[in-house]
Amino acid sequence: MRIKFILPALTEATSPFFRPVKYSLFPPLGLATLAAFCAPDDELTLVDEHVEKLRLDDDPELVVIQVYITNAYRAYEIADCYRARGCAVAMGGLHVTSLPDEAAQHADAVCLGPGEEVFPHLLADARAGRLQPRYVAQTRTLLGVPPIRRDLIRRALYLVPNSIVVTRGCPHHCDFCYKDAFFASGKGFYTQTVDAALAEIERLPGRHLYFLDDHLLGHQRFARELFVGMRGMRRLFQGASTVDAILRGDTIELAAKAGLRSIFIGFESLSTANLEGANKTQNLRHSYKRAIARLHELGIAINGSFVFGLDDDRDDVFDRTVDWAVTQGLTTATFHIATPYPGTAYFQRIEAQGRLLHRDWRRYDTRQAVFVPKHLSPAALERGYWRAYRDFYRWTNILQSASRGGSVAHRLRRFAYAAGWKRFEPLWDFLIRTRQLASMLPLLETILNRPEPTASSAPMVGAQEDL
Numbered sequence: 001m002r003i004k005f006i007l008p009a010l011t012e013a014t015s016p017f018f019r020p021v022k023y024s025l026f027p028p029l030g031l032a033t034l035a036a037f038c039a040p041d042d043e044l045t046l047v048d049e050h051v052e053k054l055r056l057d058d059d060p061e062l063v064v065i066q067v068y069i070t071n072a073y074r075a076y077e078i079a080d081c082y083r084a085r086g087c088a089v090a091m092g093g094l095h096v097t098s099l100p101d102e103a104a105q106h107a108d109a110v111c112l113g114p115g116e117e118v119f120p121h122l123l124a125d126a127r128a129g130r131l132q133p134r135y136v137a138q139t140r141t142l143l144g145v146p147p148i149r150r151d152l153i154r155r156a157l158y159l160v161p162n163s164i165v166v167t168r169g170c171p172h173h174c175d176f177c178y179k180d181a182f183f184a185s186g187k188g189f190y191t192q193t194v195d196a197a198l199a200e201i202e203r204l205p206g207r208h209l210y211f212l213d214d215h216l217l218g219h220q221r222f223a224r225e226l227f228v229g230m231r232g233m234r235r236l237f238q239g240a241s242t243v244d245a246i247l248r249g250d251t252i253e254l255a256a257k258a259g260l261r262s263i264f265i266g267f268e269s270l271s272t273a274n275l276e277g278a279n280k281t282q283n284l285r286h287s288y289k290r291a292i293a294r295l296h297e298l299g300i301a302i303n304g305s306f307v308f309g310l311d312d313d314r315d316d317v318f319d320r321t322v323d324w325a326v327t328q329g330l331t332t333a334t335f336h337i338a339t340p341y342p343g344t345a346y347f348q349r350i351e352a353q354g355r356l357l358h359r360d361w362r363r364y365d366t367r368q369a370v371f372v373p374k375h376l377s378p379a380a381l382e383r384g385y386w387r388a389y390r391d392f393y394r395w396t397n398i399l400q401s402a403s404r405g406g407s408v409a410h411r412l413r414r415f416a417y418a419a420g421w422k423r424f425e426p427l428w429d430f431l432i433r434t435r436q437l438a439s440m441l442p443l444l445e446t447i448l449n450r451p452e453p454t455a456s457s458a459p460m461v462g463a464q465e466d467l
Contacts (some may be wrong), residue, residue, distance in 0.1 A: 001127060002043045004060035005031040008074040009049035013058035020455045023050040024432050026163040026212065027153040031066055034119045035149040047153040056081050062126050066239035067093040067103060069341060072361045076106040083108070086129055090122055095361070097182050098343030104133065107342050113137030113182060114168055116145050140187035142168065148205065149318045156438045163212050166197040166226065170214040172242070175279045176307070179214060181343030189218055194225045201233065204307060208445050217251055224251050228256035236448045240264040242282040246291045256298040260450040261329070263295065273312040278346070292328050296405030301331035301414050308388070309338035309381045311374040318384035325395045329404025331414040332421055335388045337381060393422040
């Protein structure tokens with residue numbers, strides 16, 4: 001059977017004039033996972049439109065398209081093109097799960113929730129010529145999932161080809177989280193077996209890994225066993241966690257010894273009212289400062305994520321957040337405009353209050369205001385968002401942030417990481433165009449590398465402290 005897997009891109013991601021490096025970071029792991037269920041004699045093609053041109057003049061028997069909110073219209077355009085020529089089209093992903101009736105207008109079959117469970121059934125039905133209009137995941141397990149078809153991925157086109165996911169979902173349920181809606185039906189958080197995760201890591205070449213899990217430390221026993229198993233592999237890796245998991249027990253120390261060098265943390269807001277309003281309970285009653293100090297002691301760089309436009313935010317939120325992030329020594333910061341994604345509790349609340357401005361999904365990219373904030377105008381929210389990025393990544397602030405916490409070597413690595421990431425975008429653009437992006441991976445490994453940490457921090461848990 002001829003099967004084509006497609007990850008459509010935003011228009012700007014394929015622009016001939018500018019290619020932000022974020023579109024060339026990670027390969028489409030979800031589609032490569034589904035491809036693993038195909039038969040050995042199937043003719044498979046995997047195309048990521050972010051990094052390569054998509055041909056629409058071929059004749060696959062089945063087209064599988066992954067859809068998220070900002071590529072939805074492009075996905076529908078591709079799907080309509082193939083269906084007009086008689087090809088069967090199946091669509092899945094976050095947006096399809098949130099708005100299945102919308103997606104169903106452009107597909108022969110839609111998949112709701114994670115694809116590992118439903119795709120084998122869809123594939124069997126496609127071979128028999130009896131595709132069902134809707135497939136809904138319920139069981140939620142990673143047991144028996146075959147090895148990812150990484151041979152279909154063009155590794156040289158990505159800065160971080162060794163991306164990996166060993167869990168699904170998240171144990172927390174933030175009101176604004178797009179993925180919470182994706183895992184709403186059935187189990188919301190589950191893991192591979194540790195042995196399967198370690199086997200997948202063993203298959204990856206080189207040293208650097210990036211765990212794309214929403215919460216790598218979300219299941220403490222699994223995480224601890226994983227990190228113990230990774231000792232001796234000489235890996236350098238990055239991942240994501242929450243404040244409460246970093247302060248719980250000694251799991252973060254085990255991660256550092258296994259090779260964790262950089263971590264993404266969703267701080268989201270410095271306002272307790274915002275955290276409570278968003279059901280961000282994992283950040284409440286925990287000290288941001290203590291979590292940051294613990295990570296600096298272990299030589300782990302921090303990428304802090306912040307959301308602007310929640311109901312307690314006013315004009316001063318942008319400067320306060322940037323000043324705090326710099327003085328706390330965050331290596332990098334990711335800023336977002338609060339975005340009510342369909343299928344989330346946040347969307348339902350904003351829509352019920354009549355504050356939604358439109359449903360142009362292309363603009364739901366966390367860089368544009370798509371609703372009316374409570375204490376800000378949409379224009380002021382967008383201006384503050386761009387100013388926060390500009391101010392945080394000023395040379396003086398990069399230097400000041402890097403000088404806070406940790407050893408001298410740790411501070412130099414953080415400076416190099418932040419400066420290289422945000423201050424050299426024309427260089428990244430050149431490397432992407434000339435297909436030389438993979439040549440930067442050794443430099444990334446050099447920046448992340450360091451001797452194994454010797455700090456023996458005692459587990460730190462305690463009462464609420466000032467942020």
